[in-house]
Amino acid sequence: MATTELAITISDAEWRVMRIVWTLGQADSRTIIELLEQQHDWKAPTIKTLIGRLVKKGALGTTKNGRQFIYTPLIAEQAAMDGALLNELDQMCAMHRGTALVHVMEQTELSKTDIQSLIDCLAQKLPTAPDMVDCDCLPDGCEGSCEP
Amino acid sequence: MATTELAITISDAEWRVMRIVWTLGQADSRTIIELLEQQHDWKAPTIKTLIGRLVKKGALGTTKNGRQFIYTPLIAEQAAMDGALLNELDQMCAMHRGTALVHVMEQTELSKTDIQSLIDCLAQKLPTAPDMVDCDCLPDGCEGSCEP
DNA sequence: CAATTAAGATTACATTTGTAAACGAAGGGA
DNA sequence: TCCCTTCGTTTACAAATGTAATCTTAATTG
Numbered sequence: 001m002a003t004t005e006l007a008i009t010i011s012d013a014e015w016r017v018m019r020i021v022w023t024l025g026q027a028d029s030r031t032i033i034e035l036l037e038q039q040h041d042w043k044a045p046t047i048k049t050l051i052g053r054l055v056k057k058g059a060l061g062t063t064k065n066g067r068q069f070i071y072t073p074l075i076a077e078q079a080a081m082d083g084a085l086l087n088e089l090d091q092m093c094a095m096h097r098g099t100a101l102v103h104v105m106e107q108t109e110l111s112k113t114d115i116q117s118l119i120d121c122l123a124q125k126l127p128t129a130p131d132m133v134d135c136d137c138l139p140d141g142c143e144g145s146c147e148p
Numbered sequence: 149m150a151t152t153e154l155a156i157t158i159s160d161a162e163w164r165v166m167r168i169v170w171t172l173g174q175a176d177s178r179t180i181i182e183l184l185e186q187q188h189d190w191k192a193p194t195i196k197t198l199i200g201r202l203v204k205k206g207a208l209g210t211t212k213n214g215r216q217f218i219y220t221p222l223i224a225e226q227a228a229m230d231g232a233l234l235n236e237l238d239q240m241c242a243m244h245r246g247t248a249l250v251h252v253m254e255q256t257e258l259s260k261t262d263i264q265s266l267i268d269c270l271a272q273k274l275p276t277a278p279d280m281v282d283c284d285c286l287p288d289g290c291e292g293s294c295e296p
Numbered sequence: 297c298a299a300t301t302a303a304g305a306t307t308a309c310a311t312t313t314g315t316a317a318a319c320g321a322a323g324g325g326a
Numbered sequence: 327t328c329c330c331t332t333c334g335t336t337t338a339c340a341a342a343t344g345t346a347a348t349c350t351t352a353a354t355t356g
């Protein structure tokens with residue numbers, strides 16, 4: 001491919017802005033600022049800065065509406081969520097990822113439908129799953145001696 | 149409680165150092181530097197800086213061993229992993245977390261044991277799970293109108 | 297038409313992070 | 327004892343991030 005697709009990174013604060021726009025589908029700055037001023041004690045200029053950075057990053061698109069802009073998401077919420085979580089998980093020890101996911105599950109509220117999807121997904125993986133996933137914290141042949 | 153326990157944050161680069169020390173249980177800087185120089189093209193001083201920052205943050209402890217130090221983890225790997233993932237997930241829309249976890253599952257290699265633990269955990273949650281988890285992206289009473 | 301308001305753009309500044317060079321002290325070998 | 331290798335410490339510097347004031351311009355209002 002020609003253009004090297006480097007993933008957009010969204011910072012924590014910027015994530016708050018994206019959530020508003022994702023949820024509303026589109027929004028002008030007035031709306032975004034009003035909603036975020038309620039949730040955080042951010043000043044309007046702070047939020048304007050975040051919006052500006054997101055536009056520059058290509059996470060938000062703009063449409064002129066008279067004097068102002070209407071902002072729309074240029075990246076999908078679910079894809080951004082999946083990517084952020086996978087990134088985080090991928091930088092951790094492969095051997096311990098499963099346990100981490102168990103702990104995350106335990107502490108996350110899930111709908112019946114979500115739970116069913118997860119169970120289905122897991123049931124499908126089970127037959128071909130390895131007995132153990134090796135630690136990948138050390139280079140090449142160094143055995144990760146991660147015993148207790 | 150007296151001391152307000154503010155969680156230690158470990159950056160991506162620092163995470164690499166922690167993984168070495170977690171896996172080995174303890175290590176001197178020589179060992180850490182040698183291992184990391186293989187995995188990344190980091191210079192020794194870079195790795196020294198990272199080690200220094202982790203000590204200052206309280207993530208690594210030191211024991212004097214002659215002229216040099218032996219570094220040991222002061223925080224548990226699994227707890228750090230769990231916390232980092234939960235933090236990430238918690239800043240995302242509650243309604244979409246389940247789907248994100250499905251996608252993460254699909255793309256993560258898990259052992260049979262892990263899968264079984266996850267299924268057990270999910271089966272246990274199922275009876276009391278809600279039919280739906282509401283979107284929490286907008287303040288207070290604003291209904292998250294997240295329909296397709 | 298003048299004064300005010302609101303929207304976006306520019307500038308600001310401290311902290312964290314990635315990445316590394318330079319420096320100083322302590323041991324080891326000649 | 328003197329130099330060189332190591333180790334840890336100090337300093338460096340750009341980019342990203344959190345947080346915000348100021349400025350410019352265009353529209354609203356009297």
